[in-house]
Amino acid sequence: MNLKDLRIDRQKWMTWKNIHPLREALETLEDGTWDISSKDIVKISGDFDEKKVNDIAKLLMPWRKGPFEIGQTFIDSEWQSNIKYNLLRPYFDLKDKKVADIGCNNGYYLFRMQEDAPKALVGFDPSPLYKTQFDFINHFVKSEIAYELLGVEHLEFYEEKFDMIFCLGVLYHRSDPVAMLKQLYKGLDKYGEVILDTFYIEGDGEMCLCPESSYSKIPNIYFVPTIGALKNWCTRAGFSSFEVLETSVTQANEQRKTSWIEGQSLEDFLDPQDSTKTIEGYPAPARVYVKLIKDKK
Ligand SMILES: C[S@@+](CC[C@H](N)C(=O)[O-])C[C@H]1O[C@@H](n2cnc3c(N)ncnc32)[C@H](O)[C@@H]1O
Numbered sequence: 001m002n003l004k005d006l007r008i009d010r011q012k013w014m015t016w017k018n019i020h021p022l023r024e025a026l027e028t029l030e031d032g033t034w035d036i037s038s039k040d041i042v043k044i045s046g047d048f049d050e051k052k053v054n055d056i057a058k059l060l061m062p063w064r065k066g067p068f069e070i071g072q073t074f075i076d077s078e079w080q081s082n083i084k085y086n087l088l089r090p091y092f093d094l095k096d097k098k099v100a101d102i103g104c105n106n107g108y109y110l111f112r113m114q115e116d117a118p119k120a121l122v123g124f125d126p127s128p129l130y131k132t133q134f135d136f137i138n139h140f141v142k143s144e145i146a147y148e149l150l151g152v153e154h155l156e157f158y159e160e161k162f163d164m165i166f167c168l169g170v171l172y173h174r175s176d177p178v179a180m181l182k183q184l185y186k187g188l189d190k191y192g193e194v195i196l197d198t199f200y201i202e203g204d205g206e207m208c209l210c211p212e213s214s215y216s217k218i219p220n221i222y223f224v225p226t227i228g229a230l231k232n233w234c235t236r237a238g239f240s241s242f243e244v245l246e247t248s249v250t251q252a253n254e255q256r257k258t259s260w261i262e263g264q265s266l267e268d269f270l271d272p273q274d275s276t277k278t279i280e281g282y283p284a285p286a287r288v289y290v291k292l293i294k295d296k297k
Contacts, residue, residue: 003159010150019128025055034140036140038111038112041082042111050073061262062078064077064078076259076260081108083253083254092195094117097116103170109168110123124150128149131147162189163189163193167195168196171196172221177222177223185237185239193293193294195291202226211280215285216285227244230290241296244288247287247288252267254266
């Protein structure tokens with residue numbers, strides 16, 4: 001696959017009629033120097049045209065991942081992504097590593113990962129809106145993070161291999177999960193590792209929930225495995241080690257409706273009489289976080 005041509009082709013996405021005005025708005029941002037602190041909130045402080053920053057941030061809605069704060073503009077995203085990041089934080093050290101975040105959205109985790117001084121940080125996400133949100137934040141942060149408008153399906157053709165790949169919240173969106181795991185495997189360097197999370201269902205068996213048309217009102221969810229089934233997928237994809245790091249049930253403080261998204265959020269996706277079930281009657285969303293290792297040393 002020729003990624004050079006694909007990149008040129010995808011750059012044209014920025015001229016779409018819903019994206020072009022956003023790109024024009026970014027062009028109006030002045031250059032400057034700002035202070036950055038990346039704790040739970042990725043915070044940018046200094047001198048701004050506060051109204052312009054707020055107007056552009058609003059134009060770039062919906063903000064799914066965050067939070068970010070730019071001067072007086074607090075982007076209270078639908079997801080408090082700091083909760084997932086903090087849960088995973090004890091399980092990685094990125095110093096001097098080549099790191100990819102597949103399905104990186106607006107880059108919230110990548111901005112946080114800079115704290116480890118990795119050798120390289122590359123985000124993959126085929127969404128021109130999320131890339132534009134990234135470019136907006138990165139206008140102030142001025143990071144070296146590379147953002148590719150590519151998907152997991154392009155990883156095996158990428159010019160570099162990675163020491164560490166994060167792939168969070170993507171597997172259940174893929175209609176062929178074993179193929180996706182193989183793509184992650186091929187994106188790794190020798191001894192490389194993956195940190196991945198996915199929805200799972202409780203059970204000792206090696207089985208999957210296959211939602212009829214939606215799961216938690218999300219239409220493109222194909223398979224929700226037990227942990228046993230997930231382990232088998234990973235083994236079939238070639239990984240030599242599978243370790244469960246954590247499990248969690250999504251709580252109302254992690255995903256909720258804010259003024260920075262339109263439409264609905266978690267509370268509308270669950271059965272109003274029984275929050276252990278989705279609106280479709282399936283088990284409520286729970287996540288398993290795993291570490292996969294390519295080859296044993
Ligand atoms: C549920 S969000 C997860 C975001 C983030 N990784 C997290 O865990 O908070 C899924 C992300 O995958 C991205 N995505 C869609 N198609 C993709 C593909 N083919 N390869 C990689 N990412 C994709 C979406 O644009 C979206 O940002």
